[in-house]
Amino acid sequence: MDNQFIPYGRPEDHLVSMLFGPQFISSKLYQLCPPEDVVLAKGLMRPISNFWDDLSKKSAFSNEMYGSVKRAYIMPDEDKTLKLDFQRWQIKISGATIVKEIKDVDHMAMISKPHELCQHLLDIAWDGKGPRPRPAKDFVVSFPPQTPLKAEWSKAGREEAIFCHIYYLIFILFLLLLLILILFKF
Secondary structure, X not given: OOOEEEEEOOHHHOEEEEEOOHHHHHHHHOOOOOHHHHHHHHHHOXXXXXXXXXXXXXXXXXXXXXXXXXXXXXXXXXXXXXXXXXXXXXXXXXXXXXXXEXXXXXXXXXXXXXXXXXXXXXHHHOOOOOOOOXXXXXXXXXXXXXXXXXXXXXXXXXXXXXXXXXXXXXXXXXXXXXXXXXXOOO
């Protein structure tokens, strides 16, 4: 595809980062997402490091810490970067006891089906803890924003206002994930 591999750091360390290309983003990561989110992702994409180098320098996970919590896996069925067989292998080797499958969703479940993902995260977080206060479908995310976009705003101003709401949605999903991790004592 059109991904780029870019060296970084000191030459003797041989570190390489990867930058997803526009075709890869459109066809493998965001293929079921709204087009405006695909355009936004392409504009915000930054190089990522190969984390295997970092993991190889860390000590192994212990049963006292990592093994003391239940593991869960949410499996998107239309993920073109992590095939279903690979995901099943990850579930097997990680010892995930809770597996949730989301139908008709790509790699970016938080964008292509945020309410369904949120419902699964809530189910996992509340597993065995009694009734949940509200189902995920009751949480309303407004898009376009509730505040009216004024006609005299420039196109850039309107795009910035829309981007802010997308950013806040992603930030809220991140906070929800962080809360789940804290609940499971990671």
